[in-house]
Amino acid sequence: MSNISENLKSIQNKIRLAEKRAFRAENSVALVAVSKFHPAESVIEAIKAGQFLFGENRVQEAAAKFDEIRAAGYQPNLHIIGSLQRNKVKEAVRIATCIESVDRIELIEEIEKQAAKINKTIEILFEIHTGEDSKAGFTSEEELENAIKLCSQGAFPHICPRGFMTMAPFTSDTSLIRKSFVTLRNLRDKFQQDYPSLKLSELSMGMSGDYEIAIEEGATIVRIGTAIFGERQG
Numbered sequence: 342m343s344n345i346s347e348n349l350k351s352i353q354n355k356i357r358l359a360e361k362r363a364f365r366a367e368n369s370v371a372l373v374a375v376s377k378f379h380p381a382e383s384v385i386e387a388i389k390a391g392q393f394l395f396g397e398n399r400v401q402e403a404a405a406k407f408d409e410i411r412a413a414g415y416q417p418n419l420h421i422i423g424s425l426q427r428n429k430v431k432e433a434v435r436i437a438t439c440i441e442s443v444d445r446i447e448l449i450e451e452i453e454k455q456a457a458k459i460n461k462t463i464e465i466l467f468e469i470h471t472g473e474d475s476k477a478g479f480t481s482e483e484e485l486e487n488a489i490k491l492c493s494q495g496a497f498p499h500i501c502p503r504g505f506m507t508m509a510p511f512t513s514d515t516s517l518i519r520k521s522f523v524t525l526r527n528l529r530d531k532f533q534q535d536y537p538s539l540k541l542s543e544l545s546m547g548m549s550g551d552y553e554i555a556i557e558e559g560a561t562i563v564r565i566g567t568a569i570f571g572e573r574q575g
């Protein structure tokens with residue numbers, strides 16, 4: 342068995358154990374395997390081991406890689422998880438099923454425009470700034486609320502908002518990491534209550550170093566790279 346398939350097994354195992362510890366339903370947490378900086382062959386290895394959902398943070402790298410993988414006959418799903426420039430939205434919409442890193446209304450408008458052109462419905466998560474280190478995410482709660490309100494009013498028919506995403510601060514202080522995840526969950530609960538017509542159930546939080554804490558705090562999606570594919574260059 343290859344390292345990748347062994348690592349996947351071990352991570353899936355730990356996810357199931359964390360679900361149990363947190364009294365969460367089995368399989369309530371989805372694994373996004375983050376393949377950035379790793380080649381198409383590694384992704385295919387993961388697919389052969391039963392993993393069908395991947396995450397990439399650079400659109401150009403992802404497009405080349407996933408076009409190659411799909412041309413080889415595989416049909417993985419892809420989430421874009423990195424900060425997105427407006428001029429990359431067209432490609433992102435083409436290759437992904439979900440854009441997790443939506444952090445401004447301008448981006449939502451561009452996603453709608455590009456998705457409409459190819460008549461595709463794309464899922465999005467609202468990225469929230471919950472820790473001191475990360476600069477990504479909506480800068481004001483006012484703009485976030487505005488975005489969610491517009492979605493609830495049907496302003497973006499090709500976009501399906503599914504929830505929220507965050508990155509915890511890079512620190513060994515687990516109480517700060519936990520606080521960041523709790524902040525995201527509380528925000529989700531508040532907006533889900535205020536906008537019941539939307540299904541904002543997803544919480545994408547937790548990476549290789551902190552996913553077990555994230556699951557304890559309600560993560561429905563964890564994004565794991567290093568612990569599956571190994572260290573990356575760059």
Ligand SMILES: *Cc1c(COP(=O)(O)O)cnc(C)c1O
Pocket residue numbers: 375377398422423508548549550564565566567568
């Ligand atoms: C790279 C990346 C991950 C995965 O990080 P690992 O520590 O390698 O598991 C998760 N989320 C985002 C947004 C990333 O850029």
